Amino acid sequence: MSANSSDPVERLLAAVTAAARQMAGDQSVTPALDPSPRPEMGDYSTNAAMMLAKPLGRAPREIAADLATAIEAELGSSLEKAEIAGPGFINLFLGDAWYREAAASMAAGGSAAVAPVGEPERIIVEFVSANPTGPLTAASGRHAAYGDALSKLLRATGNDITTEYYVNDGGTQVENFAASIAARMNGEEPPEDGYKGTYVNELAERARSEGHDPADLERLARTGVEWMVEGIRGSLENFGVSMDDFFSERSLYEDNLVDRGIERMREAGHVFDEEGAVWLRTTDFGDDKDRVLIRSSGEVTYFGADVAYHVDKIERGNERLIDVLGADHHGYVARMAAAMEALEGGKAEFEAQIMQLIHLVEGGERTKMSKRAGDIVTLDELTQDIGVDAARWFLLQRSHNQTIDLDLDLARSQSSENPVYYVQYAHARIQSILRKAAEADGGDPGDPLAAPADPSEKALVSKLLAFPAEVHEAAEKRAPHRICAYASEVAAAFHAFYRDCLVVGAEGDGVEAARIQLCEATAGTIRQSLGLLGITAPDRM
Numbered sequence: 001m002s003a004n005s006s007d008p009v010e011r012l013l014a015a016v017t018a019a020a021r022q023m024a025g026d027q028s029v030t031p032a033l034d035p036s037p038r039p040e041m042g043d044y045s046t047n048a049a050m051m052l053a054k055p056l057g058r059a060p061r062e063i064a065a066d067l068a069t070a071i072e073a074e075l076g077s078s079l080e081k082a083e084i085a086g087p088g089f090i091n092l093f094l095g096d097a098w099y100r101e102a103a104a105s106m107a108a109g110g111s112a113a114v115a116p117v118g119e120p121e122r123i124i125v126e127f128v129s130a131n132p133t134g135p136l137t138a139a140s141g142r143h144a145a146y147g148d149a150l151s152k153l154l155r156a157t158g159n160d161i162t163t164e165y166y167v168n169d170g171g172t173q174v175e176n177f178a179a180s181i182a183a184r185m186n187g188e189e190p191p192e193d194g195y196k197g198t199y200v201n202e203l204a205e206r207a208r209s210e211g212h213d214p215a216d217l218e219r220l221a222r223t224g225v226e227w228m229v230e231g232i233r234g235s236l237e238n239f240g241v242s243m244d245d246f247f248s249e250r251s252l253y254e255d256n257l258v259d260r261g262i263e264r265m266r267e268a269g270h271v272f273d274e275e276g277a278v279w280l281r282t283t284d285f286g287d288d289k290d291r292v293l294i295r296s297s298g299e300v301t302y303f304g305a306d307v308a309y310h311v312d313k314i315e316r317g318n319e320r321l322i323d324v325l326g327a328d329h330h331g332y333v334a335r336m337a338a339a340m341e342a343l344e345g346g347k348a349e350f351e352a353q354i355m356q357l358i359h360l361v362e363g364g365e366r367t368k369m370s371k372r373a374g375d376i377v378t379l380d381e382l383t384q385d386i387g388v389d390a391a392r393w394f395l396l397q398r399s400h401n402q403t404i405d406l407d408l409d410l411a412r413s414q415s416s417e418n419p420v421y422y423v424q425y426a427h428a429r430i431q432s433i434l435r436k437a438a439e440a441d442g443g444d445p446g447d448p449l450a451a452p453a454d455p456s457e458k459a460l461v462s463k464l465l466a467f468p469a470e471v472h473e474a475a476e477k478r479a480p481h482r483i484c485a486y487a488s489e490v491a492a493a494f495h496a497f498y499r500d501c502l503v504v505g506a507e508g509d510g511v512e513a514a515r516i517q518l519c520e521a522t523a524g525t526i527r528q529s530l531g532l533l534g535i536t537a538p539d540r541m
Helices: 008-024 048-056 060-078 096-109 138-156 172-185 198-209 217-238 249-254 257-267 302-315 330-342 379-386 388-396 408-412 419-440 455-465 467-476 481-500 511-532
Strands: 033-035 044-046 079-085 089-094 122-126 160-167 245-248 271-274 277-280 291-294 320-325 349-354 358-362 404-407
Touching: 008 033, 008 044, 008 048, 008 060, 008 089, 008 096, 048 060, 048 089, 060 079, 060 089, 060 096, 096 455, 096 511, 122 138, 138 160, 138 320, 138 358, 138 379, 138 388, 138 467, 138 511, 160 217, 172 198, 172 217, 198 217, 217 379, 245 249, 249 257, 249 302, 257 271, 257 302, 277 302, 277 330, 291 302, 291 330, 302 320, 302 330, 320 330, 330 349, 358 408, 379 388, 379 408, 388 404, 388 408, 388 419, 388 481, 404 408, 419 481, 419 511, 455 481, 455 511, 467 481, 467 511, 481 511
Parallel strands: 122 160, 122 320, 160 245, 320 349, 358 404
Antiparallel strands: 033 044, 044 089, 079 089, 271 277, 277 291
């Protein structure tokens, strides 16, 4: 990023880099700039002197003395002092003016700017994809919250993202679903392997009222799935998730995609026929055994259909395929990764994110709170109980690699113990401060850039400046829970600032104006952080 970047940290790095390159006469020098771990070590530290040791043929500490002088010249009044530490690190102690300028820059832009990744990708993120034979469960809600937040993070870092729900509207489970609806229409119990939730009764009543014949199972299957997808789409949109596409498994057969996908891999030499079945030689790519694509009966396996679906994803121009899968899909990942490698030329990268389980806890005990669907808890029930914002936060705040216990009592509470309430309250408090400031309008505010900065103000600015790095790391590590942690840290830093520093009515030339700017920057950062999680930032609470 250039020296005129809107990111204050990038501008600081640009100044350090310019000083280092001036000494080296080498445009390839790219020093690092890292936040210092402790206040006594300054605000930021750079390894620039050690990088110059080899090209200059001098000891790093000796170089550091000259480089510190050059950096001071670059930064001027923004720098209080530069100290040499260890083998040649330079610790930079930044002045109040630098912090004030940083806060003003973030206030103007809403937060520190997130730069795009160096090589953006076209990525398709497939998530939820629950069978359309029942309502979405709370577990599906975890998939939905994660996939949506991950997509937002990847998009925020400059990637071209498509979100998709794969509708399993073919196969045995749909046949059983239709048979269950038909049984209820006839006043009978569903078959042994059917669906017994009370929602099936509602579907049967709707089918009866619209004149469906319970003997026409094919029509019941199609119509029942359409109704369920309609409900799923509504549940997702209520949860703040708007899918770009719903992809029908049936279309794989109707559009001949299965045959096309298998033929593509056959041409690459990885498909073979044996005992009347069609196989994919996944052992060539690390799988423990070869996999059947089409059984000797002519029936396409689940794996065969999934391979064809992923071939279609690639043919649509996607460079990376991300699947968000359930905890029972570990074995699936290796065989699908092998299938992707079997595709000619390895046209796209495949990755799977495995979601762990969720347990609901009430009164300290794991609980079930189903009203409609047997022994499951629907996503709609969960959001009606604790609200969309709380549901999304509690489903996102831990790594998707961990099983979570969602404490319903805590999620319902309106106290600082509730983490989403704590963060949202910080934003609402800031808006209250800004309204009060607008009403006061005390005349000439003075120069906010010349105002001194309290240590708690500096700590808050430093936390806000970490926003771009946190977004990039959360996207790169596929870890939206990092943004939950970051938002909580920003809220804590703001509450400490508010405890220590009067805002409206603060004395001193430019102090009130400077603190108002810092409030604006903080509100923008909280708003953007919560937005990446699909959570609202209320102005009043």
